[in-house]
Amino acid sequence: MCLRRNKYFFVFLTAVISTPAMAQTTASYSNPINGRDNNPYSKYGLGELLNGNNVAMRGAGNATSAYANGYTINTDNPASYSLLERTTFELGGVASTRNTTGSINGAPQSYRSGTASIAYMTMAVPVTRHGGFSFGFRPYARTYYSLRDTISSGTMPPSPIDSAEMIYKGEGSLNYAFIGGSVRVKGLSAGFNFGYLFGNTFNSTQLNPYDYTNATRSYVSEYSTQTRVGGIMWKGGLMYTAKLDSFITLRIGGSISLNQKINQHFTEYHISGYNFGDTVIRDTAYFQPETKGKLTLPTSYSGGFMLSKENKWSVMADYSATQWSEFSSDLNSHMNRNIAASSYKMSLGTEYIPDVNDLKHILSRCTYRLGGYYGTDYITPSATTLNYYGITAGMTLPFRRFQTQMSYLHAAVDVGRLGTTDNGLMQQNYVRFSLGFSMTSKWFERAKYQ
Helix, strand or coil: HHHHHHHHHHHHHHHHHHHCCCCCCCCCCEECCCCCCCHHHHHHCCECCCCCCCHHHHHHCCCCCCEEEEECCCCCCCCHHHHHCCEEEEEEEEEEEEEEEEECCCEEEEEEEEEEEEEEEEHHHEEEEEEEEEEEEEEEEEEEEEEEECCCCCCCCEEEEEEEEEEEEEEEEHHHHHHEEEEEEEEEEEEEEEEEEEEEEEEEEEEEEEECCCCCCEEEEEEEEEEEEEEEEEEEEEEEECCCCCCCEEEEEEEECCCCCEEEEEEEEEEEEECCCCCCCEEEEEEEEEEEEEEEECCEEEEEEEEEEECCCCEEEEEEEEHHHHHHEECHHHHCEEEEECEEEEEEEEEEECCCCCCCCCHHEEEEEEEEEEEEECCCCHHHEEEEEEEEEEEEEEEEEEEEEEEEEEEEEEEEEEEECCCCCEEEEEEEEEEEEEEEEECCCCCCCC
């Protein structure tokens, strides 16, 4: 009876306290679990957005708007498919380590976490001299965090039951499967990607009151949600290629994805419990069955150029931006909080081949890359803009040759920083190692007879 009379009181406390707490990262510390990449900022919006570019472009600062060559798939601008010369298959993975630092009540705090995962799998086929198509799969966003707060009557938000512990947990991912095509008329190429974005995310906030007279006799409550999304997402791109002389090429490119709505399914439930020390009795106080609505994705666009000398060097620059003021969820209000009005990114990269015709020294035939980037993230916890920047380096090793087939091993490293320690936030220093494999082959080629 006591549990039934009081469970709604603690559910109410959870709803009231967790609502502003989900919008803050102040006065909290992170608790890595199972060696996973615990990212406190991934509890906002769609989670941590992931890089879908191949390893070659990651090493050159991710300057992708105008990047194209005959043996590399650039899914970031689908207009590049018509410039492919061979059927190409690419597979890549990424391993990252993240050191998060900050201050809680004046005391320095830090922790390290990391993870490894598949980054993309893509295949592209040139079907004519002026067209091509591609299809593939890649992770789009990731959510994983485990946070704890100690709250009291003097904290913000204040605790109406004196001292208590708040535990925040979240886990989930979004993935993107797509198919795209491109056509080229003289120097102008146009292309589109059409794909399906899908995945689900689970978030929970748990309240554990401190009972100093009898710590094993206390009420606990939990507020949990599950969000599942699925829908068509598209992107278009243009490229224009001009020959400045026999060896030098200038390419200008850009891409755009207008705001679009995808399906969203949302489930919510509240649980209260009583801790008897050796047993915790739980009871569902509120359950909202799955409801359907829409998730609006924002408009994004990019533009840049690539200046290159055939089989020798390339220089690339890029600018991209996203209008996050258009982002909204019909069903899950937490997704709409602490989202920036817009975000942007500037990238610069270069690549160099010492001697592509040196058959005796394989390192002379390698492609070496260097780049950097600077931008702002799409979330603003505590009304604070999160800047990020980094430098990149990489190389491509050609390691197998046949008459109609070539294989490559790609490697890249990205060293950067995200965020700030101002306003009680956490700053992240990260290192990402990417490794990729690609294989090219001539398809649809007529056999030659002598």
